[in-house]
Amino acid sequence: MKAISFEKHGGPEVLKLGDYPDPVTRPGTVKIDVHAASLNHIDVFLRRGMPGINIPFPHIPGCDAAGVIREVGEGVTGLKAGDRVLMNPSVVCGKCEFCLRGDASMCLEYHLIGETTSGTFCEQLVIPAENAIPIPKSMSFVDAASIPLVFTTAWRMLITRARLRAGEDVLILGATAGVGIACIQIAKVAGARVFAAASSAEKLDLAMKLGADVLIDYSKDDFAKKIRDLTAKRGVDVVVDYVGKDTWVKSLRSLSRGGRLVTCGATTGYNPQEDLRHIFFRQLEVIGSTMGSKNELMAPLNMIVAGRMKPVVGAVYAMKDTADAHRAMEARRVLGKIVIKIRD
Ligand SMILES: [Zn+2]
Structure with missing residues (x-):
């Protein structure tokens, strides 16, 4: 598959488009054909390098995505190939003190997909099934990918x-x-x-x-x-x-x-x-406050689906122009979200 990755920290020029092995669907996960991924400030900070956060190289960045399920892993119920979904980027343990009291975003093992693990700027993405959230046909992948994190x-x-x-x-x-x-x-x-x-x-x-x-x-x-x-x-x-x-x-x-x-x-x-x-x-x-729990994604998402709020996409870039997308974000040139189109 094609993916954007970087092998060292630095300016936007470290971002390269290249070929990667296709990820493998495991039990409890789904494989998604990614159609769109959006850019967040955390992508810029991670590309530059953040004290205390060690990223294994090469790293595929990106914490937001939407696409179509290509394959479901063993034991996955409620989702099937062909479903349109967006990705909840939050991964939590479900068993620490904070998860048990309902504050999953304070989880001791809280992290975002794409933070220190492989992210969304790629053609195929394997994520835990519970992180794939169905979206209606009326919602474009570009809009969907711009929603979760913000x-x-x-x-x-x-x-x-x-x-x-x-x-x-x-x-x-x-x-x-x-x-x-x-x-x-x-x-x-x-x-x-x-x-x-x-x-x-x-x-x-x-x-x-x-x-x-x-x-x-x-x-x-x-x-x-x-x-x-x-x-x-x-x-x-x-x-x-x-x-x-x-x-x-x-x-x-x-x-x-x-x-x-x-x-x-x-x-x-x-x-x-x-x-x-x-x-x-x-x-x-x-x-x-930092990020949020799944219910704090579902609440605004349901209101967007109902037409009571809307995502605002300011610019869409092709995958090969991801470095330019980073430059635009750093220059604060774009009003609204920046989305990378992974496939049509
Ligand atoms: Zn936890």
Whole structure:
């Protein structure tokens, strides 16, 4: 089969298209003919190399995929060859303390398919059967491949961790990145008023189309000051900040008393200035969140199938142009998800 892989860490140029042996279907797994795979920031971080994460080379990257089941392994029930599916990237043990209490994304053995194991940028993919989730005919493979990682992350952040409720105000920073697009829509269906912050008029236009109520261009305005002005000095109930270092203190300042700041990443740096006075005097909560459990994928997926939310794909690249797709993501040129088309 054809696959994208890299044999050393580095720039986008380390990504090569080449021939690989076809993977073998094992008991309890399914083999998928991959039609589309999507790109996430984690793919860029893993390609560059991350401290503490050792990847066996050569490595096929990619944590999101959709396609058609080619073959089911021994003992698999409920799925058959020809089924259209998307992949839930989360692998958990099902028996540790955290799995048993229903917090599978805190599993001691939690990992993503494509993180340190072989990923999705390839023509054939073998995954545990429970990770293959059927999709309707009406959903394209390109759309399906763009859903799992970002919608799972956004659902867990806003609904499970930050406990967003109807009538609350939420500020979403980086509102047109993959996770941001999911956050805007989830916050709207939850009944919140959405303040979307992004760095250009074009990005804010997309945020508005997705339902954002108030738009803030934080390349021009101090967003903390703007939030105070727009909320009669009250602040918002929840801030979603995965920007990190550049925005952290302002995010804390944007919160109302008792407000919650939820983070799932730190794309501009992980060591921000902190002012603890904001946290104790105004009784703020700082909440961490990462990925999510299968139910936190199924909830948004069911709403997408029902037409209540939608995936937003900003660009589709051919497999041979995967390095260019990485460049576009690093330059933040694309609004919405970047998808790699593996086959037609
Ligand atoms: Zn576990």
